[in-house]
Amino acid sequence: MTEQDPSANARPPAKKPAGSVVEYKAALRKQIRRNAHDPEVNFLNITAMLDIMTIILVFLLKTLGELSAAIPQSDDLRLPNSLIQTQPHQEGITVTISKSQILVGENKVLSLPGRESTAQTGVGAQYKRGGPSDLNIVPLANALQAARKTDMAIRRAKGLDPSSSEAIIIADRNTPYRLLIEVLFTLGQNGFGRYHLMVIQSKKRG
Amino acid sequence: MALSAAQRSKIRRLSQPRELSPDEEGGELNIVPFLDIVVNILIFVLATVAVTFTASIETTPPAAGGSGVRAEMQSDALNLTVFVVNEGFSLKASGGNIAPGCQQPGPGISIPTVNGDYDYDALTQCATRLKASSDAYQDETQFSIVANPGTDYQVIINVIDAMRRTPQGDPLFENVNFKVIR
Numbered sequence: 517m518t519e520q521d522p523s524a525n526a527r528p529p530a531k532k533p534a535g536s537v538v539e540y541k542a543a544l545r546k547q548i549r550r551n552a553h554d555p556e557v558n559f560l561n562i563t564a565m566l567d568i569m570t571i572i573l574v575f576l577l578k579t580l581g582e583l584s585a586a587i588p589q590s591d592d593l594r595l596p597n598s599l600i601q602t603q604p605h606q607e608g609i610t611v612t613i614s615k616s617q618i619l620v621g622e623n624k625v626l627s628l629p630g631r632e633s634t635a636q637t638g639v640g641a642q643y644k645r646g647g648p649s650d651l652n653i654v655p656l657a658n659a660l661q662a663a664r665k666t667d668m669a670i671r672r673a674k675g676l677d678p679s680s681s682e683a684i685i686i687a688d689r690n691t692p693y694r695l696l697i698e699v700l701f702t703l704g705q706n707g708f709g710r711y712h713l714m715v716i717q718s719k720k721r722g
Numbered sequence: 723m724a725l726s727a728a729q730r731s732k733i734r735r736l737s738q739p740r741e742l743s744p745d746e747e748g749g750e751l752n753i754v755p756f757l758d759i760v761v762n763i764l765i766f767v768l769a770t771v772a773v774t775f776t777a778s779i780e781t782t783p784p785a786a787g788g789s790g791v792r793a794e795m796q797s798d799a800l801n802l803t804v805f806v807v808n809e810g811f812s813l814k815a816s817g818g819n820i821a822p823g824c825q826q827p828g829p830g831i832s833i834p835t836v837n838g839d840y841d842y843d844a845l846t847q848c849a850t851r852l853k854a855s856s857d858a859y860q861d862e863t864q865f866s867i868v869a870n871p872g873t874d875y876q877v878i879i880n881v882i883d884a885m886r887r888t889p890q891g892d893p894l895f896e897n898v899n900f901k902v903i904r
Contacts, residue, residue, distance in 0.1 A: 535725040535726065535729055539725060540725060540733070543733050544732075544733045547734070547736075548736070548737040551739055552739065562753070562754075563753070565757075566756075566757055566760070569757075569760050569764060570760060573763060573767065576764070576767045576768065577767065596876040596879040597876070598777060598779065598879050598882070598883055599883045599886075600777045600779060600883065600886070602777045602778065602779075603777065603778075604776040604777055605780075635871050636871060651902065684778070689874065689875055689876040690874050690875065690876070691874070691875040692871060692872050693806075693869040693870065693871055693873040693875070693878060694871035694872070696875055696900075697784050697900060700781075700784050700900060701783065704782075704783025704784065705783075708783070709782065710780065710782060711780070712778035712779070712780060713778060713779040713780075713781060713879070714776055714777075714778050715776065715777055715778070715779060717775040717776065717777045721842060721880050722876045722880065
């Protein structure tokens with residue numbers, strides 16, 4: 517009797533019958549639907565908001581530049597407060613009177629002595645032809661004559677009356693009356709017939 | 723017929739959501755730092771603009787010794803001049819100096835200082851009373867300022883403000899001329 521291999525009689529484990537293709541695909545679709553979810557929102561979409569803010573920023577910067585409101589406020593130059601609510605005038609030669617100097621446009625014309633001295637004799641006798649009581653400031657007059665020539669050409673080109681120019685006066689709030697009058701008088705002697713005194717708009721008196 | 727284990731395993735594998743590759747998921751720039759900067763600049767600009775609104779007061783060259791630019795005055799004009807002195811405001815009109823109290827002509831400081839400060843409200847009231855004193859003054863809009871040499875520019879601006887309008891907003895003397903006594 518031949519010995520038989522016991523493993524030869526052993527049946528292979530019963531294989532579970534596979535589902536049909538239709539069932540398989542249906543189950544796959546169902547599972548895909550079940551696992552599907554909305555994409556995660558990792559960040560806000562702020563591009564539209566950024567657009568608006570950038571436009572506002574550009575608008576404000578442009579307005580600020582056009583307003584000549586960018587007058588530097590410092591201890592040397594602090595504009596007076598006023599209750600007036602008009603718009604600042606833009607046309608004209610800018611004359612700045614700070615505590616320490618006088619400028620025409622961006623150019624320094626002369627340095628000022630202390631307030632005690634300017635309150636009595638203005639810029640001082642050394643800058644005047646007729647002595648301390650004279651109101652005409654010679655270095656300022658020289659600078660204004662050059663500025664007046666340029667301004668006349670500009671006014672002609674714009675079709676404005678060139679016979680008289682306009683000046684924008686930017687003066688410190690502690691400027692003594694004597695010094696202010698000397699500057700205004702010198703402007704008047706050099707063809708400037710209209711002045712715009714720059715002030716800070718305020719709800720109460722300074 | 724039920725699905726086999728292999729089929730179920732394959733279904734689990736295939737039904738997992740597909741992971742995005744790094745190239746696919748970084749689709750937008752991170753602009754949050756830029757936004758921070760823009761917001762800061764915006765706040766700064768808004769804060770700065772709010773405190774620097776400027777205006778301008780119109781005037782003409784000062785009159786000294788009869789010179790200067792002034793509008794023609796009628797003979798019956800008020801021709802008001804405000805003298806700013808250390809003791810207060812002295813007002814002078816075509817009828818002469820205004821006495822203290824601003825009721826009639828006479829000598830003295832028309833509006834004395836109060837505790838060392840200029841009384842701008844009283845100046846406005848006095849200008850209002852003077853303008854209302856005659857119909858001939860109703861169209862008059864200019865006045866002149868003369869001040870002590872050491873008077874601050876801020877005081878001059880305050881006088882101009884006080885003379886410009888009543889507290890109710892009615893116009894008084896809106897045009898200012900500067901005078902100087904040599």
